[in-house]
Amino acid sequence: MxxxxxxxxxxxxxxxxxxxxxxxxxxxxxxxxxxxxxxxxxxxxxxxxxxxxxxxxxxxxxxxxxxxxxxxxxxxxxxxxxxxxxxxxxxxxxxxxxxxxxxxxxxxxxxxxxGRPRDAYPPLPYFEELGEPGWRCRTDIIDWPVHYTRAIENQLDVAHLAFVHGAAMGQAGRSFVDGPYVESDAAGIRIWSSNRRDTGQAGRSQAELRAAAEGQPARIRFLFPGTWMLHIGPSVRNVVAFVPINEHSTRYYLRFYHRVRVPVLAQLFELALGWSNRLIIGQDRRVVVTQTPASSLDAGSDRFIEADRAIIAFRKVLAGLLAAP
Incomplete structure (x- = not known):
């Protein structure tokens, strides 16, 4: 593998x-x-x-x-x-x-x-802010019959939201004109997305999107080899840990983090958001299981568009990591 x-x-x-x-x-x-x-x-x-x-x-x-x-x-x-x-x-x-x-x-x-044993190991690739006091989380476990690359790319792809999740997210039938703006390095990927509805106007340039992202938290962060976070609001995060099982199966540890302190309200909040997350993940699954080839490592014939910047970045960084000695 x-x-x-x-x-x-x-x-x-x-x-x-x-x-x-x-x-x-x-x-x-x-x-x-x-x-x-x-x-x-x-x-x-x-x-x-x-x-x-x-x-x-x-x-x-x-x-x-x-x-x-x-x-x-x-x-x-x-x-x-x-x-x-x-x-x-x-x-x-x-x-x-x-x-x-x-x-x-x-x-x-x-x-x-x-990998190879070391005298000193690098830090664990997780999101430091979630170690701060006050965060609570609920964890769900979901297994998908897909290669880990397809599972991860699905969560980096912001262009599919209005089409796969349109009704669930209130975006049915809409298209959006901008972005995303993406930054990447060997550690991970950061994505700023825009929901500016397409009414025929020109999309903003990458320079304009970069300026708009300045000082704003990334909407999505991904840390190699497999942790992803969605910044929903100041006190709400979704985290997915993608765990490769084998060539044909990936486990999701799906976490919903929040800062609701009242126990009864926290439980209701977790149940509601947990249900919503499972609904959305289920909608994704129906499409991702149909993708060919099974692994994006073999997907040399894919043809990219501007909205695929995050997927392009993921494949580029992953290729470098796989080639590293």
Missing amino acids: QLPQNQWYIVLAANELRRKPLGAERLGRRIVFWRDRAGVAHAHGERCPHLGASLSAGTVQGDTLVCPFHGFAFDGAGRCRHIPANGCDGRIPQGMALETWILREAHGFLWLWL
Whole structure:
């Protein structure tokens, strides 16, 4: 599976992993996740190197993950610590170890480092403002049968809104004349969009759109490899973590952040916006599953227009990350 290397990937919501081992397909791999007795999360290849049993069917004993087949015990670094059939002081064969990935737990997610080990790792790619006091969030989990590139590009595309979501957003039948204005670098993409209705006037130039964006928060921000945020208002945000499962499937961790403090009102607000988000995502899904080729990495025949600036930027940065050593 083609994925940018040397990146932090969200792989699970933190509350999905408890004491019992959890097997999951992520990033084109079968991975077993587990917590030691201190609650620290670990990630390894799911296959036991002895005879290939699934370690997700095993147990956690102390600070080791124990295979359900012959009781081989592995620590958080993937080293085999005990083989019952060899006795308490028995020799551990060389190479009896698990493929292991570095995990971090932050922002309510588990993050996996895909790439070469380092002495110091880069910061996790999340939105710093959401770590400030006062934010509450609701999380929904949705799986799509699409490649991660198509899933991400759909959320960077502002031109489809009036056509796919027209009734839901009150924009049915409208077209808009401006933008978007897009900035990008190796870290991510920032999009400022305009809802100036098309009545036959000329669209504003990129210089004019850039001037209008000056000092304004980006409407959409995307951080590589897969976190997206929609700035709805001063106290409301939508966040999506795109998690590649395999070549044909992507998981969405869809979060709705707000600052409503009264518990009953907050719950009603979350229910209403959660319903709205699922409706809109469902409308997107009906179209995105029809796109060919399945991966935009293979979509060399696509023909772009001015409104596709964010998609063009995404593909350009992604190509650079995939080509990086």
